[in-house]
Amino acid sequence: MTRRGWLHGLAAVPAALGAQVQRPRIVVEEVALRLRHTWTTTMSSSDERRNVFLRHTRDGITGIGEGAPIVRYGENAYQAKDAAESLISTLGHENPLAYVDYLREAFRRLTGQYAARAAIDISTMDWVGQKHGIPLYRLFGLDPAKAPITTFSIGIDKPEVVRQKVREAEVFPVLKIKVGLDNDEETIGAVRAETDKPLRVDANEGWKDKETALRKIRWLESQGVEIVEQPMPAEMIEETRWLRGRVNIPLMADEACRSITDIPKLAEAYDAVNVKLSKSAACAKRTKCCNWRAPTA
Ligand SMILES: [Mg+2]
Secondary structure, eight states: OOHHHHHHHHTTHHHHHHHHOSSOEEEEEEEEEEEEEEEEOSSOEEEEEEEEEEEEEETTEEEEEEEOOOGGGTOOHHHHHHHHHTTHHHHHHSOTTSHHHHHHHHHHHOTTOHHHHHHHHHHHHHHHHHHHTSOHHHHTTOOGGGOOOOOEEEOOOOHHHHHHHHHHTTTOSSEEEEOOSTTHHHHHHHHHTTOOSOEEEEOTTOOOSHHHHHHHHHHHHTTTEEEEEOOSOTTOHHHHHHHHTTOSSOEEESTTOSSGGGHHHHTTTOSEEOOOHHHHOOHHHHHHHHTOOOOOO
């Protein structure tokens, strides 16, 4: 099933269901999403993603949230569904309009369950936004015109498949290319045979020593790469600080940064952090992460 197909299948449900609902109704579902291409990174390879979706219906409104379990953090869809379902009765008795306390209590009970948290968080905020009749950016006081351009990701593959993926991604102005293996030069060469778009690369902790990372990044500097994400393992903060002093491309933390509390210790090793709902949950917390600034002396 595709994500769009699943959502279209819901289209007729919320209004009809909402008109009859007297009590909140929360449903959690595990959905297998079929991928167009095998998705490969340094960590894993798969032909489908099993995500969890949560539908929260009350007052005739249905908020929908999705959680994508991350293997890197020991998650899977079965556990995520189980974790989200364990909170159904609690969440059903609380008031989601007071979403700060509502989500704090949910997250306190779901330690380490990032996908379940994300599904609860997104469905709650979707419901709150609909209840107020405004989009979330307005609820959070943000200007959508200032939103940065995001990337479309291309997974590791054979050169001819990489070229096909790049052609299919024609409408996206910036690409993120997965690297971190011995064939990185071949992969970037395949991309550059198709496009001169700005590129960002994600090594997913694949370069295991600082000398390899330095050599790779200096070559990538000649290929129009503008950001390198998670070049070395998350725990190699000191080595990444060493690396940062020797390259011109900004370094971005991903696996090294799971929450806003991780940011201060990373400030000298990285130039930026990748903030995702799937690992940090909490839409409101994300805006805090995005606005974090290092203290000035
Ligand atoms: Mg990443």
